[in-house]
Amino acid sequence: MEITSFEQFELNRQLLNAVTELGYTEPTPIQQKTIPLSLENHDVLGIAQTGTGKTAAYLLPLLMKIKYPQGTNPRALILAPTRELVMQINEAVSAIGKYTGLRHLALYGGLGPKTQIEALQKGVDLLVATPGRFLDLYRLGEIVTKDIRTMVLDEADKMMDMGFMPQIRSVLEVIPTKRQNLLFSATFGGRVERLSAEFLEAPIKVEVTPQASTADMVSQVIYEVPNFRTKVNLLDYLINKDAFQRVIIFARTKSTAENIYKFLARKVVESDRIRVIHANKGQNTRINAMEAFKEGNIQVLVATDVAARGIDVAQVSHVINFDLPLIYEDYVHRIGRTGRANHTGEAITFLTMAEEYHVQKIERIIRMTIPRKPLPTEVEVMETPFDEQQAMLREIDEQRRKEDPTFLGAFHEKKAKNLPNAKDRLKAKSKLPGSKKAASQGNNGRSGAANRKTGTPVSAVKRSGSRGGRR
Template identity: 65%
Template sequence: MGKEIETFEDFKLNRQLLNAIEELGFTEPTPIQKSAIPLVLAGHDVMGIAQTGTGKTAAFVLPILMKIKYAQGADPRALILAPTRELVLQIEENIRMYSTYLDIRYTTLYGGVGAKTQIEAVQQGVDIVLATPGRFMDVYLKGELNTKFIKTFVLDEADKMMDMGFMPQIRKILEVIPVKRQNLLFSATMADRVLKLSEEFLEFPEIVEVAPQATTTDTVEQQLYQVPNMRTKINFLEYLLRKEEFKRVLVFTRTKSTADNVFKYLDRKGLGPVRVIHSNKGQNSRINAINEFKEGELKVLVSTDVSARGIDVSMVSHVINFDVPIIYEDYVHRIGRTGRARNEGVALTFANKAEMLHIGKIQELIRAEIPQKPLPEEIEVTETPRQEKIDIEMDIDVFKRRENPDFKGAFHEKKKHYSQRPNKKSGTKGKKSRRK
């Protein structure tokens, strides 16, 4: 590669980009940026494996801005796909920051809001399109997007794309953009399905892996607590949020209903300011909540995994996994919301008996043991309600059956052949009546 990269100037970026970078206070590129930017600028297809919080967005945004340089024509020359609206908006924010002194037009296409305004933005001329797969195809099929000038195609968070079932839309998009183009794929994990996807459209890619895949950042202190039930989890959460060091906290839940219940409890107890975001919340509500969290107006943001990869806030003090994610890669993305931009953070995980089984799988994925700590003595440990006990046992059965299809389960009982038992009510008379 020649001279070792030490500063952004070593990339030979144009002065407009360097001025923007300097004003943002960035001095030294991150490892993913040092490795990927020269390869992207040289025109290679690149597969980047990097966990969240490593600066990977700038690793593709900066070279794209360098190559496009200025507004030209009416049709897009670069397409960046991301799995969620939040992530699209996060990438847009990066482009906005770095293109301060550039005459470059960009627009976002995502669902959850009407397409009219987005289509009008495309019609006015655009150089870079940032989109979720579904909305991109919607606008394309309306005849509003000319894709024949696209020279750079980026697939960000490819592993999440696979988890969310976007493969059919991605294949359709690959059919409508030029075959001759530069392809960039970024993912936090090099899962088998991601490798399979990369083989479909990357040509002799340069693979950049700045840390072992699916590892967790060194700046995050991980803690695991075995918490028997929902009520005790709530008690523990309240106890933590009353501590002074819990200044800006992300609480992740597995379901929307749990997120809403946690939000209502914290709000009622005055442990906020607190907001909740999930897929049932309107787009404006979600954007406003994330912005308030970024600006320090919220102490707590409760979220489902829909936002695990779409929140780019550098000063999150703590991430709390109120529930353990059952898509194990999401653990990496959740805790990657803290310890960002070389700041230190703490990630705490609450796990009941069933969830501890998933912890074992997560530890296999990250190739590390999550330090387990005892619950503080001050926490009231309540008795698990009967229905919750049943739900936990059923979750254990589901896990064990997935691991071993021959497992019968705690709730398995052989069917009793009642036909062999005497009919106490009807007895012999009943049998005679059936013969008639």
């Protein structure tokens, strides 16, 4: 039977009223498939791109099951990898469960546990938590797990990327074995498959889009740029030209994110219309920045991947990948910040020659070739500094070694061969990894041998230059 209305799920009136107020009219594909299975108590493995409505897909049946406040111990647990995502899910519980009276609590690190402990002691029906903080409070004796009957693991692939597997196993050891499990992930790689085998019992797999596919509502484009300075010029041009409504700029490192923020705040965007968030920023700073972004008070948010899965804003017009993530699935989550809730969005990626390797891997995951555009003529192309050029060439060498372990490194060999004389070549070789001993022998041992054999003074050997080197 085709499901076209939330009324067909036979949810209680409290949930249906909240859904109507939220403006949900027709269930999304992941909701159509997941909600009936969950209500029938099946274990579910859901593979769904972010922004497809998967949070409501597991929250609606979960809230329907626990229905009303009861006792003091939690009866359901939702685990998520980051504090930002925990906060986002907890906000969704507030919105969807506003008429149920259910008590829910977000548990995450970065702040003292006192307030969370006080809330637990008053009684709670549903916990949304990061694995680490959940275990901390459990070990303090503040969480009683015996009544937990449903467990949801959200963003399982990110859990794996962040190394949460030991904590997840620890959680599984302390909650009842007789329970319903739901696992959601945007990708379904080998590690997630192994986790699902360990975590789920006879699960029904729901896959509404191909694995790691990017949202249909997001258009993607690549600009090839030669260096960092040209990336900055292109960023300046795009933000000024297109007057982006709301844009997230993703950087690979904290230092790059800070540099982008300082440049834009100084020259491009009014300082009160831009924020930066990364792991070094305090908890309150990050929360305040995301709230201001959601409310439309700031236009530009610069972020590392710490925020890639913790922002749910319906009208993010653009995502810019200033550089590519090294965890390739994070590309999917980055661009999933736009094109949400049936709005269209654009994802723009800046690409240097050293990042070509990474984009090929990403295109294999998302099963498409991302179209490329030439740089706008108005963008000034800067000359690549020598150090940056050398760093990119070394990175390309490392990439080739990953694919072919026998590859010796064309960059280093070429550099050594092109030096003008043997003395310089010897110096270059001495700087290569593992060559210190050989260089030492070449500089000292052979010159000494030449002196002993021929009786030539050391100064003469030095003057002879390349002849000493050939000996």
